[in-house]
Amino acid sequence: MQEQLRKEADGAILFDAVVSPQVDGDWFAPGYWRERDALRTQAGGRGGIAVIAAPAGECVLRHYRRGGLVARLLGDRYLWRGADRTRPFAESRLLAEIARRNLPGPAAVAARYVRHGLFYRADLITRRIADARTLAECLAAGRLDAALADAVGGLVARFHREGIWHADLNAHNVLVTAEGLYLIDFDRGEVRPAAAGWRRSNLQRLRRSLLKLGAAEQGEAAFDAGLWASLMRGYERTLQA
Numbered sequence: 001m002q003e004q005l006r007k008e009a010d011g012a013i014l015f016d017a018v019v020s021p022q023v024d025g026d027w028f029a030p031g032y033w034r035e036r037d038a039l040r041t042q043a044g045g046r047g048g049i050a051v052i053a054a055p056a057g058e059c060v061l062r063h064y065r066r067g068g069l070v071a072r073l074l075g076d077r078y079l080w081r082g083a084d085r086t087r088p089f090a091e092s093r094l095l096a097e098i099a100r101r102n103l104p105g106p107a108a109v110a111a112r113y114v115r116h117g118l119f120y121r122a123d124l125i126t127r128r129i130a131d132a133r134t135l136a137e138c139l140a141a142g143r144l145d146a147a148l149a150d151a152v153g154g155l156v157a158r159f160h161r162e163g164i165w166h167a168d169l170n171a172h173n174v175l176v177t178a179e180g181l182y183l184i185d186f187d188r189g190e191v192r193p194a195a196a197g198w199r200r201s202n203l204q205r206l207r208r209s210l211l212k213l214g215a216a217e218q219g220e221a222a223f224d225a226g227l228w229a230s231l232m233r234g235y236e237r238t239l240q241a
Helices: 030-035 070-074 087-100 135-140 146-161 196-212 220-239
Strands: 003-008 011-016 039-043 049-054 057-063 108-116 119-127 174-176 181-183
Touching: 011 087, 030 039, 030 049, 087 108, 087 119, 135 146, 135 174, 146 174, 146 181, 146 196, 146 220, 196 220
Parallel strands: none
Antiparallel strands: 003 011, 011 108, 039 049, 049 057, 057 119, 108 119, 174 181
C-alpha cells in the first residue's frame, strides 16, 4: 500500500495511491455514485453498506455505526482521540498489514473521518470480494459440511498464527468463494502477541455465532462432535504447520 493522506477542512482521507491516485470526499457519499449510475446496491442497518463501481473497481463503502445501547446516544459518532486512532485509519492500516502478510482479507482503498468538535464520523472503502457468500449463508443453505468447517478452522488459524485478532469473529464475517475463504470487517481488530487466551476467546465467539444461527439442529453435543470438531482439526493442523 502506498499510503497517501489528503487533508480536508473538517477531516482527512487516507488512501492507497497505487489503487487510485485521486480520492476525494465525494467517494464516501452513496448519492455521488447513484448520480453516475455506479451505485450497485445499498443496505441500511448498523454498517451502512453500499457496493459501488469506483475507478478502483467494484468496492464496498461502509459507514461506521455503533451498535447496542450506546447507539441510541451517539449513533454514528465516535469520540475524537487523534487522527491515527480513528477507526477507519486503524482498520485501513491493519488491512494493509494483513495484505503484507499474504492473508486473505479485503484490500483497503480509502478511509475518511469527518470531525465535529469532540466527535467524528467515519467511512471506509475496500475492494469487493466477488462471487462470495457468507458462512452464515452457507449454513442456512445446508452447505456447511465437515470439509468447509475444516477450511474455516484453517482460515482462522492463519490469522491467529500471525497474531491478527478479529474483534467480531462470526459467521457473517467469513466469506466463502470458489477460490478460497476470506475474513472481512476488521473494525477494532489489532495485531497481538501470541497467546492462547485471546485465540480461545476468538474461537468461542465464532462458535456462539454458529450456534445462534442454528448450526446445532441435532443438538449441541452433536455439533461439538461433528462440525466443531472438524473446524478445530483444521485450526490445530494449520496453527502448527
